[in-house]
Amino acid sequence: MTDAVALTAAQAAAAVEAGDLDPRELFEAYRARAAADDLNAFVWVAGEAPGEPASGPLAGVPLGVKDLFCTEGVPSQAGSKILEGYRPPYTASVVARLAEAGAPLLAKTNQDEFAMGSSNENSAFGPVLNPWDRSRVPGGSSGGSAAAVAAGLVPWALGTDTGGSIRQPAALCGIVGLKPTYGAVSRFGMIAFASSLDQAGPLTRDVTDAALLFRHMTGRDPRDSTSIGLPEEVRLPSARRLDGIRLGVPDDLTGEGVEPGVMAAFEAALDRARELGATVERVALPHADYGLSAYYVLAPAEASSNLARFDGVRYGLRVEADDLLTMYTRTRHDGFGAEVKRRIMLGTYALSSGYYDAYYGRAQRVRTKIAEDFKAAFDAVDFVVTPTSPGVAFELGAKTGDPLSMYLNDYFTVPMSLAGIPAISIPCGLSEGLPVGLQLAGPAFSENRVLDAAFALEQALGFDGSGARQ
Amino acid sequence: MIDREQVLHVARLARLSLSDDEVQQMAGELSKVLGHIEKIAELDLDGVPPTSHVVEVPNALRPDEPRPSLPRDVVLAAAPAVADGGFLVPSPQAG
Incomplete structure (x- = not known):
């Protein structure tokens, strides 16, 4: 059975189809691995294989x-x-859709509370450890999904990305993470953080697995009126060359604050892209540098509204009190962690009387400018490429005392979220023995092209993720 | 930039009780983050329309037909306290 868990998800699916692998044995092999997890990647693991054999x-x-x-x-x-x-x-619709397509639920993965965080240290279940180095964070907020896939404890996993929460942990754990176009995947049944930004996506060992899982995630859902699906079927990627492909490196979004080892791995990956026939040019995204500021108005503002529902009345924790208002305020005091409280406060402040125009209104206009920047950039180039994260996985506790330094982890990933466009992170090398991610973003609904280009690059780079496998 | 009184005011709006230590810490942290956010004040945004939704979609309408919703007992099963087929809460009047 060690062979079965060595397979990628797509290889395992093919082996089951060919009759070479019993899906019950596959489930049991992973169930045993997940149950023995010592990365704190899981918050729940299935007790047994599903009764019905999956088809x-x-x-x-x-x-x-x-x-x-x-x-x-x-x-x-x-x-x-x-x-x-x-x-x-x-x-949730996307989980139900995947179960119908034959992917049974094995485990629920740990995450930053309400997806607010870049290190997975904000979980009520405690931090997740990075399988490359257990003294370091896996990234966040989908840190449990990323660590579990990297360590081979699950074949593949679902995450969500609001400002980088799929891409950044994928980068820090040396795996592939795709944030789809906003609207490609139903949000129904996802506990909401920032509704205009949240998107579900795959975290996988390679680009082919990402395409395969995403193929069965996308689609319009009558229960999410913002879902659209994709205009074409998701294809499994096959490109080997990048001839004629123009890659744009944003002038306004590189350099300062990026670790030298990350920049070196990124630039080496661009050299490989050139060898495959791509051209690499500079591209202007003049407002991208303002993305982080706009994001930290918009996302907390939406969160402060979405999280108003947690009041001790209908589900979850209640802290008893003699009157209703005190019950609300005490329940929320005891139930929310420090980062969630910070974002609720920030968002409530930004929406409060007298500050709305200066913060929320302006941030929405910056969002328009950033979306326009990307539209103009995609007239000149096919894809925008950046490092996914300014640094490799950092030590546990290194940034917990300074929220702003934690937020700066999202610098490269937030602009794409604000523009609603698809972006993938693939591992492109190591720095100090830790994985570095390359982010590749395309126009809205260009997932097939994004996956193809990422696949060609992945094949040429030949990244070895076995350092994290258990 | 954001003082103790403002923190308390916003916490009231957010239905969040905060300990004295939390108020102190929140004032410092929020000020620092807001200092960074102030960056968007530099931009000339006159005439720029706000974006509330990035992907253009027409109004999503469906026929207004009655359909079953979740059974009442299933929904109430998740509640901390129930009575007479509803959610039970303490009195809105301060004790």
């Missing part, structure tokens, strides 16, 4: 699912104490 194109290849996806009868707390004991009465 469908995903052939029973089991799935890790970030805690914030509602799963019927299975704990779903979004990493928060305020949802202690919550077992939802329904399942």
Whole structure:
């Protein structure tokens, strides 16, 4: 069975289809690995294989699912104490869709509370450890999904990305993470953080697995009126060359603050892209540098509204009090962690009377400018490429005392989120023995092209992720 | 930039009680983050329309037809306290 867990998800699915692999044995092999997890990557692991043998194109290849996806009868707390004991009465559309396609739920993965964080240190379940170096963070907020995939404890996993929460942990754990175009995947049943930015996406060992999982995630859902799906079927990538492809490196979004080892790995990857026939040019994104500031107005503002529902009335934690208002305020005091409180306060402030125009209104206009920047850039180049994260995985506790330095981890990933465009992170090398991610972003709904280019680059780079496997 | 009184005011709006230590810490941290956010004040944004939704979608309408929702007992099963088929809460009047 050690052979079965060495396979990528797509290889495992093919082996099941060919009759060479029993999906029950595959599930059991991963269940045993997940149950023995010592990275704190999981908050719940299935007790046994599903009763019905899985059928469908995903052939029973089991799935890790970030805690914030509602799963019927299975704990779903979004990493928060305020949802202690919550077992939802329904399942998120994307999880249900994948189960129908033959990917059964194996485990719920640890995450930053309500997806707020870049290190997975903000979880009520405690931090996740990076399998490359257990003294370091896996990134966040989908840190449990990323660590579990990197360590080979699940074949593949779902995450969500609001400002980088799939791409950044994928980069720090040396795996592939795709943030789809906003609207490509239904948000129904995802416990909301910032509704105009949240998107579900795959975290996988390679680009082919990302394409395969994403193929069965996308689609319009009547229960999410912002979902659109993709205009074409997701293809499994096959490109070997990048002839004629123009890669744009943003002038306004590189250099300062990036670790030299990260920049070196990024530039080496660009050399490989040139060898495959691509051209690399500078591209202007004049407002991208303002992305982080706009993001830290918009996302907390939306969060402060979304998180108003956690009040001790309908689900989760309640701290008893003699009157209703005190029950609300004490429940929220005890139930939310420090970072969530900070963002609720920031968002409430930005939306409060007298400050709305200066913060929220301006940030929405900056968002327009950033989206326009990308539109103009994609007239000149096919893709925008950056390092995914300014640094490699940092030590646990290194940034917890300074929220602003933590927020700067999202510098390269936030602009794409604000513009709603797809972006993938692939591992492109090591710095100080730790993985470095390359981010490749394309126009809205260009996932097939993004996946193809990422695949060609992945094949040429030949990144070896076995250093994290257990 | 943001003082203790403002923190308390915003916490009231957010229905969040904070300990004295938290108020102190929040004032410092929020000031620092807001200092960074102030960067957007530099830009000339006159005439720029705000974006609330990035991907253009027409109004998503569906026929207004009654459908079953979740059974009441299933929903109430998740609640901290229930009575008479509803959510039970303490009195809105301060004790």
